[in-house]
Amino acid sequence: MIQVTPTFTISDDEFTERMVKASGPGGQHVNKSSNAVELRFDVGASTLPDDAKERLRRLAGSRLSGDDVLILFSQGSRSLEMNRQEARSRLADLVRQALHRPKSRRPTKPTYSSKLKRLEGKTRRSGVKSMRSKPGKED
Template sequence: MTLEITSWLRVDEDELVWKATRASGPGGQHVNKTSTAVELRFDVRGSPSLPEDVKARLETLAGSRLTLDGVLVLFSQGSRSQEMNRQDARERLIDLIRRATEKPKPRKATKPTYSSKLKRLDSKAKRGTVKSGRGRVRFDD
């Protein structure tokens, strides 16, 4: 089975590693005896499905969820059902990879206009006079 990320990108389900654990937090006896929380691991660097540029952007987007080995770890424990937690983790992975496929627009360098430079300098001068007026008052007799 494959996960369809975009019309041109698919990730094989075999690349995902699932682990069920007990959820933390309140929940009474149910939480103590069932493993409903889910941990999803996806090897970003070792994935044959992803192009190199998508891998690089995905590593940046993942942030602290990425291990030193380049494995993305997603943890889901919001639902009482293990299957719903699996679905939540799967959807979050798809969303993250989909965001990584979007190429950022190149930044165009612009120059400030002459009037904006004058406004900035004028406001700096006004601010300076306001601040200089806050100093100690000297009485010159």
Template structure:
């Protein structure tokens, strides 16, 4: 079991890794070594993800989520396969941790105080007087 938070742990057999050739520079080595990792995690059908976390996780996954509810994370930042595996796993765990944080309480709408309304109107009238004073002098 991989401990994500205190209440969430995912089983290692829920993670599926595929290895593929990384894009980008690397010379001849890039054409023969499959160092990039594609990590797949079925978030929609995982028994270890709580029901309140699942919709937030799917929303946060965005374009990395397939129609079937599988999160796909591709890691090819490093030249070594092992480092890319660690990177992909860390990114998945960070995503789950972010989804596990409860949303903030809804904002309760408030009204401005009477004093703040008066101060705003006084400031507006003072500014209007300044601008009115800039005009042409009245005819005599």
């Protein structure tokens, strides 16, 4: 079981872990041991709320397969258990971000004084630029 927030957990039957051979250096031992972890989480069949599922799909990006399964691959450590913990914590982080509802933006209007200040600045800048020009025939 993965504890995502104090109120939300992911049970072990909602995701599957598969041990695969890691790529990279490792000498003779690398061809004998499977110490990389591939974690698969079915977003569509999960117990997440629908709005959180949509946010998770957006956060997952290319890690989401065509059949709505989030695939996380961990091979950073030589230890199988550490790779397993890393994959689970990455899943928990993604789900935690997806569960967070963003605040809705309330549109505001500029104040009267800020409008006046902006227009005064425009007038001052216009005056500076007009003084840079060559004098006309009437001057």
